[in-house]
Amino acid sequence: DVKVTQSSRYLVKRTGEKVFLECVQDMDHENMFWYRQDPGLGLRLIYFSYDVKMKEKGDIPEGYSVSREKKERFSLILESASTNQTSMYLCASSLERVGTDTQYFGPGTRLTVL
Amino acid sequence: RKEVEQDPGPFNVPEGATVAFNCTYSNSASQSFFWYRQDCRKEPKLLMSVYSSGNEDGRFTAQLNRASQYISLLIRDSKLSDSATYLCVVNGAGSQGNLIFGKGTKLSVKP
Numbered sequence: 001d002v003k004v005t006q007s008s009r010y011l012v013k014r015t016g017e018k019v020f021l022e023c024v025q026d027m028d029h030e031n032m033f034w035y036r037q038d039p040g041l042g043l044r045l046i047y048f049s050y051d052v053k054m055k056e057k058g059d060i061p062e063g064y065s066v067s068r069e070k071k072e073r074f075s076l077i078l079e080s081a082s083t084n085q086t087s088m089y090l091c092a093s094s095l096e097r098v099g100t101d102t103q104y105f106g107p108g109t110r111l112t113v114l
Numbered sequence: 115r116k117e118v119e120q121d122p123g124p125f126n127v128p129e130g131a132t133v134a135f136n137c138t139y140s141n142s143a144s145q146s147f148f149w150y151r152q153d154c155r156k157e158p159k160l161l162m163s164v165y166s167s168g169n170e171d172g173r174f175t176a177q178l179n180r181a182s183q184y185i186s187l188l189i190r191d192s193k194l195s196d197s198a199t200y201l202c203v204v205n206g207a208g209s210q211g212n213l214i215f216g217k218g219t220k221l222s223v224k225p
Binding site for chain 2: 033035040041042043045048058090101102103104105106107108
C-alpha cells in the first residue's frame with residue numbers, strides 16, 4: 001500500500017512565523033503535490049513537483065514556496081504565515097509523470113494561524 | 115463554466131436506497147476521470163476510476179458521457195458506512211493536465 005505521511009496533524013502558529021509542512025511518501029512516486037482545502041472552495045493546488053529539485057506553481061502559489069531535495073520528501077513553506085492561510089493542507093503523490101495518474105493523499109495538516 | 119461542477123447536497127437517504135450523483139466538466143479534452151471519497155476530517159481516497167465503457171465495483175457503478183461531458187456515480191443498497199463526501203475528479207487543461215477536484219457531494223445515509 002502507498003503510504004503518504006505528513007509531519008503534523010494539527011499545528012498552531014502566529015502571524016509572521018515561518019512554517020514548514022513536511023510530506024514523505026514511501027512508494028518511489030515521481031510526482032508530489034500540495035493542496036489546501038477550505039469549506040466551500042474544495043481542493044486547490046498550491047505547488048507540485050515532477051522530480052527532485054523541480055517545482056511548478058499550481059493555482060494558488062502566492063505566499064508559499066516548496067522544496068524537494070529528495071524524491072520521497074516534499075516540503076511546503078509559508079515564509080510569513082498569515083491568518084488567511086489557516087486551512088487544511090493535504091499532500092499527495094502519484095506514480096507516473098503525467099499529471100493524470102491516481103493521487104494518494106496524506107492524512108492532512110490542519111494549520112491555524114493566530 | 116467551472117471546470118468541475120457537482121451538486122453539494124447533502125443527499126439524505128435511508129439505508130438500502132439507491133442514490134446517484136452527477137458531475138459535469140468543462141474540458142472536452144479531458145481523458146482521466148475518477149471518483150474519490152472523503153470521510154469527515156479525513157483525506158480523500160480513490161473510490162474508482164471511470165472508464166468510457168462504464169464500470170462497476172460491487173454496489174458502485176460509474177458512467178461517463180463524453181458527448182454531454184458528465185460523469186455519474188450510482189450507489190445501490192446504501193449502507194451507513196457510505197456516508198461521506200464524494201469528489202468528482204477530472205484531468206484539467208494545459209500541458210500538465212493536473213487533476214481538478216470538484217467540491218464534492220455530501221451523502222448522509224440514515225438508519
